[in-house]
Amino acid sequence: MAGIISVGAYVPFQRLEGAAVREVWGTGNPKASRPLAGFDEDSITMGTEALINAGGWGGIDLDALYFASTSAPYAEKSSAAVMAAAADVPESAFTADIGGSLRAGTAALRIALDAVKAGSAKRAAVVASEMRPARAGEPDELALCDGAAALIIGEGEDVAAKIEAVYSWTEDFIDRWRLPGEDQVSAGDTKFIQDFGYVRQTVATVEGLLAQTGATREDVGRVLIYAPDARTQAAIHRKLGFPAEAYPQAPLVSRLGDAGAAAPLLALTEALQSAEPGEHILVAGHGSGGDAFLLRATDRVAALKERRGVAWCAGRARALPNYGNFLRSRELVAGESLNIFSSPSILWKESRQTMRLMAGKCRGCGEVQFPRQRLCTNCNARDDWDEIKLGQRGTIYTFVHDHLPPSPDGYITMATVDIEGGGRLYGQMTDCSKEAISIGTPVELTFRLLHKGEGYYNYYWKFRPAK
Amino acid sequence: MSQSIAGKVAIIGVGTTRFGELFEQTYNDLVVESTFEAYDDAGITGDDIEAAWLGCYLPLGWGYDGTGGPALAEALNLYPKPISRVSNYCTTGMEAVRNAALAVASGLYDCVLAVGAEKMREVPPRGSLVAQHVEKLHPLFGKGRTAPGSFAILATRYFEEFGAGKEDLAEVAVKNHYHGSLNPKAHFRKEITKEQVMNAPPVTEPLGLYDCCPTTDGAAAVILCRADLAEKRFRKKDYVLIDGMGLSCANGYINTQFNPRFDFLGFEATTEASRQAYEQAGITNPLEEIDVAEVHDCFTITEILNYEDLGFVKKGEGPDFVKSGASKLGGALPVNTSGGLKSCGHPIGATGARVIANLTEQLLGRCGKRQVLGAKRALGHTLGGPGSVSSVFVLSKN
Numbered sequence: 033m034a035g036i037i038s039v040g041a042y043v044p045f046q047r048l049e050g051a052a053v054r055e056v057w058g059t060g061n062p063k064a065s066r067p068l069a070g071f072d073e074d075s076i077t078m079g080t081e082a083l084i085n086a087g088g089w090g091g092i093d094l095d096a097l098y099f100a101s102t103s104a105p106y107a108e109k110s111s112a113a114v115m116a117a118a119a120d121v122p123e124s125a126f127t128a129d130i131g132g133s134l135r136a137g138t139a140a141l142r143i144a145l146d147a148v149k150a151g152s153a154k155r156a157a158v159v160a161s162e163m164r165p166a167r168a169g170e171p172d173e174l175a176l177c178d179g180a181a182a183l184i185i186g187e188g189e190d191v192a193a194k195i196e197a198v199y200s201w202t203e204d205f206i207d208r209w210r211l212p213g214e215d216q217v218s219a220g221d222t223k224f225i226q227d228f229g230y231v232r233q234t235v236a237t238v239e240g241l242l243a244q245t246g247a248t249r250e251d252v253g254r255v256l257i258y259a260p261d262a263r264t265q266a267a268i269h270r271k272l273g274f275p276a277e278a279y280p281q282a283p284l285v286s287r288l289g290d291a292g293a294a295a296p297l298l299a300l301t302e303a304l305q306s307a308e309p310g311e312h313i314l315v316a317g318h319g320s321g322g323d324a325f326l327l328r329a330t331d332r333v334a335a336l337k338e339r340r341g342v343a344w345c346a347g348r349a350r351a352l353p354n355y356g357n358f359l360r361s362r363e364l365v366a367g368e369s370l371n372i373f374s375s376p377s378i379l380w381k382e383s384r385q386t387m388r389l390m391a392g393k394c395r396g397c398g399e400v401q402f403p404r405q406r407l408c409t410n411c412n413a414r415d416d417w418d419e420i421k422l423g424q425r426g427t428i429y430t431f432v433h434d435h436l437p438p439s440p441d442g443y444i445t446m447a448t449v450d451i452e453g454g455g456r457l458y459g460q461m462t463d464c465s466k467e468a469i470s471i472g473t474p475v476e477l478t479f480r481l482l483h484k485g486e487g488y489y490n491y492y493w494k495f496r497p498a499k
Numbered sequence: 500m501s502q503s504i505a506g507k508v509a510i511i512g513v514g515t516t517r518f519g520e521l522f523e524q525t526y527n528d529l530v531v532e533s534t535f536e537a538y539d540d541a542g543i544t545g546d547d548i549e550a551a552w553l554g555c556y557l558p559l560g561w562g563y564d565g566t567g568g569p570a571l572a573e574a575l576n577l578y579p580k581p582i583s584r585v586s587n588y589c590t591t592g593m594e595a596v597r598n599a600a601l602a603v604a605s606g607l608y609d610c611v612l613a614v615g616a617e618k619m620r621e622v623p624p625r626g627s628l629v630a631q632h633v634e635k636l637h638p639l640f641g642k643g644r645t646a647p648g649s650f651a652i653l654a655t656r657y658f659e660e661f662g663a664g665k666e667d668l669a670e671v672a673v674k675n676h677y678h679g680s681l682n683p684k685a686h687f688r689k690e691i692t693k694e695q696v697m698n699a700p701p702v703t704e705p706l707g708l709y710d711c712c713p714t715t716d717g718a719a720a721v722i723l724c725r726a727d728l729a730e731k732r733f734r735k736k737d738y739v740l741i742d743g744m745g746l747s748c749a750n751g752y753i754n755t756q757f758n759p760r761f762d763f764l765g766f767e768a769t770t771e772a773s774r775q776a777y778e779q780a781g782i783t784n785p786l787e788e789i790d791v792a793e794v795h796d797c798f799t800i801t802e803i804l805n806y807e808d809l810g811f812v813k814k815g816e817g818p819d820f821v822k823s824g825a826s827k828l829g830g831a832l833p834v835n836t837s838g839g840l841k842s843c844g845h846p847i848g849a850t851g852a853r854v855i856a857n858l859t860e861q862l863l864g865r866c867g868k869r870q871v872l873g874a875k876r877a878l879g880h881t882l883g884g885p886g887s888v889s890s891v892f893v894l895s896k897n
Contacts, residue, residue, distance in 0.1 A: 372633070401757075401759075410760075432651040432652040432655060433703070435703065446756075454759075457757065458644075458756035492642065
């Protein structure tokens, strides 16, 4: 039976604190603390990190990759293709970009499952990632959250959680919406959309699944329901009528916020990382109807604990250092604009190096070199390289805090890093304070938005402290 | 190397503009001023010039200034002579002089002109050649590298290895500002204190504002001739001879900081360029045999590293060398008596030619308060790219 082979999640380390918002605008829950994509993150970079967390470093064997988001950086151009390159997925993999609804995450899961069941893909990844739009000072700024989840779907012995049943239905409904180019989500009447939208539709989704499978409410160990906020979720829980212990003690929406299309899959990755073999898990996504899945953990489920997930990311959380700089970095207030050179033909021809981080290892002398040259700088051999993937980790050989380039932090830390397994990389650090950096600091690579030169997104790798 | 340059080429005239923020002057103004000062110094006119080289690192305005030979011909009416432009990062001005010297040594020309010129303040600081690193260069590899950043990153490692600190770098800034205060053509002509250096705003930590040379306009010109003609044809009793010159590209431009064999404690380009120049000049103990030096102090750390790479002292002894006063006027080997790049500023294409001009004036005893008494032998050094290319000259009084 088809099911989930691996999981990974990524929640940005940066937290927007209610207190910081309140200090400026006078409103906002002072206890709120929600994950906020850094100035160099977006739904592609967070999704890439989640996918690598699920599939590992150095090539992920997939036949299909489905990227689900309502906040893809490009309105036109594949985001899944960027992610496939950065996570080092074979070029033979089918990729698709799925959006348009907060149901995109569970929709992609259903599509991936169908592809595996139909035999068109042996292994398919679903990545749901969101960087949700909100205006400064508006309630959504603290209610929404950014993050990504990745699931790898397949069949056979490796399956850690079988997907036993799926139920979907559709009913056109205007609850929340956003038109192209708008920078915040609009919503209908709160009471109407809660009662007739989130609660009624989700109950119908879950009851449809139970009716289809014959499962009772007592058969399900955990119930993971999407809702835009904790209050609505509690209302759905009450109406659904599962035993209280089936619902999460501290649901993600109350701990982190509303991660949109990524929310149901984030909840699922987290649940699977603590699930017992044999346990049944029900997960439901919502949006003009809903998708519900009934899963059952296998003996392999314990292996998922080692994957980086919500808990791993939460352990690295740090408060946003400066709210004003954040607003400027999101272009919510004007800042210094740079006109950075880029070229699609350069990005294309060097993508095995810049995206997949393929270095050259000289067949003659063993020198690992990045960026790769035609001639080995050590022994002069010409075009005699084996392509090798750079390691994910390394240690800082030397560094500088450079205050010249405009940056939300006021400076950019550039580091030269000796990579485990050979090669030396020089690039920017991210997600760290000056105090966290010294010669010898262990660091790891993280995929980031470097700049928007020539009006498109230029992605590359940065370092962050490994601990 | 089959032959040495030593004794083949003479410098018979030099000229430099004032270095500074020369908003009121055009590129051609700088070229004309520096070159005519050199003509007068040599006692010649443009008619005597048979060929010329222009050093300009990055022409502004899509080649409006300084892109090729015609830019120099236009300013100086040197039609229809053979003129070309050279560019080799921060060694550019010295590279113009080196190419001119090679042409004379080849026997093809008797008298040639080398001009280095750069207008850097025609644009706001963010648009300057140095700051544009962030906007230009490779779209991804090393993005975020800046000129001061690529030297500060050595300071971090150097501090770790040798236990040195910011206070050691400050010694260089204080010394070179003192020298600059004596140079009427320097961009900065004020002495500063160690406290000012230490408390200055950070630029590229560990470097602060006073660890960095300014963004400056300027030009310098050098007239070279066959050594045997200096007296016979040009009637010079006192002139300067090129004893040796070396150039080394020891790293690439983009991949310097990616090079696993680069220790970030000094520049192999300098070591190799000086080895070539010393060999031609017959120098075995530079500290003893050189009387005055102009070295590339784009940032204070660079001067410390230069002492070591040029063989004045051993690796790790650079801080003590400056602290001891050895590199100050009156010391064992005064370094950057002009004020260096730190006080003169660094119009990139001009700097190397300015170094040759200043050393020529030292060897001819024309430096007034900055004069190193009895200077017979001089060393000039420039370093460019992120330390990947270096040029070294050894000069002597005839």
